[in-house]
Amino acid sequence: MYEKIIEKTMHFIFKYGNVKEEDRDIYQYGLEITLIFILNICTILIISLFLNLFIESLLFLVCFSLLQSFAGGYHAMTHLRCFLMTMACWVIAVVSVPLIEPFLILHIVFSAASLIMVFLLAPIQHKNYPMSDEKARRMRKIARTIVVMQCAVVLAIEIFNPALSVTASAISVTQLLSAISILYAAMKNKKLKTKLTDELSNGGMYED
Secondary structure, eight states: OHHHHHHHHHHHHHHHSOOOGGGHHHHHHHHHHHHHHHHHHHHHHHHHHHHTOHHHHHHHHHHHHHHHHHTOOOOOSSHHHHHHHHHHHHHHHHHHHHHHTTOHHHHHHHHHHHHHHHHHHOSOOBTTBOOOHHHHHHHHHHHHHHHHHHHHHHHHHHHHOGGGHHHHHHHHHHHHHHHHHHHHHHHHHHHHHHHHHHHHHHHHHHHO
């Protein structure tokens, strides 16, 4: 069914839209990502309504999506894995929120970890979709603005309105998950770059 939706939508785009054939892969990838994103949102929000976790889930979706979109992070190899990974992160978040809610210092620590990861590593480049230096600078600026605003909200709650600690807990846990995703993706990219460098070096040696 998923493939049929993609196929019919692509057919509609190329039939009625002013789209070049050489851009098919770009449009199809964007469409696939959009559908997975919508599926994630609908699934999480529907389940959260039954579990009475709507606010926590909404905060997770907003914070996680913003950071993943502009700071980058780990990207699964398939759309199914992407869906399952997002669902797993959501489960971890909603389970962790009530556990760390009483520990206000953890909210600060988790937010600080996210702040550090974003300022040091973002944006994470995807090997199949490299970005120009100009776009990277723009993404970095937006990502830093987003994480600073999230940290400011957490800090403001802790100082001025601790009664909303569940909100701070939800935001900070999501930030930590994003920080882990960013760090893992950066390490994976570095490992891949090292592997390619070694292969080129070995190839050069063999050519000599």
